[in-house]
Amino acid sequence: MSYVQELIPPRPAPAVAIKPVSASRITGVVLLTLWALLGVALVYMIVSGWDVEKFTRYGPRYLSGLWVTLSLVGVSLALGALLSLPIAFARMSSNRFLNALAYGYVYVFRGTPLLAQLYLIYYGFGSFRPQLEAVGLWWFFREAWYCGMLSMMLNTAAYQAEILRGAILSVPKGQFEGAQSLGLPASVTFRKIVLPQALIVALRPYGNEIILMIKGSAIVAVVTVLDLMGQTRYVFSRTFDYQAYLWAAIFYLSIVELLRHAWAAIEARLTRHLKR
Numbered sequence: 001m002s003y004v005q006e007l008i009p010p011r012p013a014p015a016v017a018i019k020p021v022s023a024s025r026i027t028g029v030v031l032l033t034l035w036a037l038l039g040v041a042l043v044y045m046i047v048s049g050w051d052v053e054k055f056t057r058y059g060p061r062y063l064s065g066l067w068v069t070l071s072l073v074g075v076s077l078a079l080g081a082l083l084s085l086p087i088a089f090a091r092m093s094s095n096r097f098l099n100a101l102a103y104g105y106v107y108v109f110r111g112t113p114l115l116a117q118l119y120l121i122y123y124g125f126g127s128f129r130p131q132l133e134a135v136g137l138w139w140f141f142r143e144a145w146y147c148g149m150l151s152m153m154l155n156t157a158a159y160q161a162e163i164l165r166g167a168i169l170s171v172p173k174g175q176f177e178g179a180q181s182l183g184l185p186a187s188v189t190f191r192k193i194v195l196p197q198a199l200i201v202a203l204r205p206y207g208n209e210i211i212l213m214i215k216g217s218a219i220v221a222v223v224t225v226l227d228l229m230g231q232t233r234y235v236f237s238r239t240f241d242y243q244a245y246l247w248a249a250i251f252y253l254s255i256v257e258l259l260r261h262a263w264a265a266i267e268a269r270l271t272r273h274l275k276r
Contacts, residue, residue, distance in 0.1 A: 203271075
């Protein structure tokens, strides 16, 4: 050791700061512990109350109801997406009549419960059977599945129209001006420039709308549609076992989780160029 090193005192070790435990952290740990205990209790109840006979007897009914739910939601969302396009354009139109008409449609279907809309279509149109038979539409309104699909389609079209309108309005005006300066037609500008950017903005709200429709589709069971919830009600009426609804909740949760991860993967794929 040199003379200079002997004169320089050694540096003290840095003190380790101990973070105080906050009340919010304690609350979070307690809540997570309670959720974990609840999950363990649910798994224990499922395992301890497992009945092979009920599973083999009513399991196919759950699968049938699952298919009805997925087909009903899929058709409703697809037709609702087609209907939302003219509604969104009408909401952005400078024509006051079209704007007011589209605003009224969106206001009514977003401001009233989906259950009330389903009742109005199923029971309301059912009271006009002679008139519907005269125009050849009774075959449609006499089926509960078609009425459920129509009510869900009209409801989701209102929400999708607002999602699409907000996404289009979020595109900077400079995109329109740049396309006009290049002499591009309005249809090409919208299809090639505006719509791709708008759909990226609308991607996450669309995913939320799909999830809400999947969970909201359970209400069609009240008009005798044997979807997943309808089959669950049937199983419970035969067994009086609360686990019938527990299995339905597991099915709905699984669908939502699969859709959430799939939608996140799609979003990451389509927006990968924005992260560079």
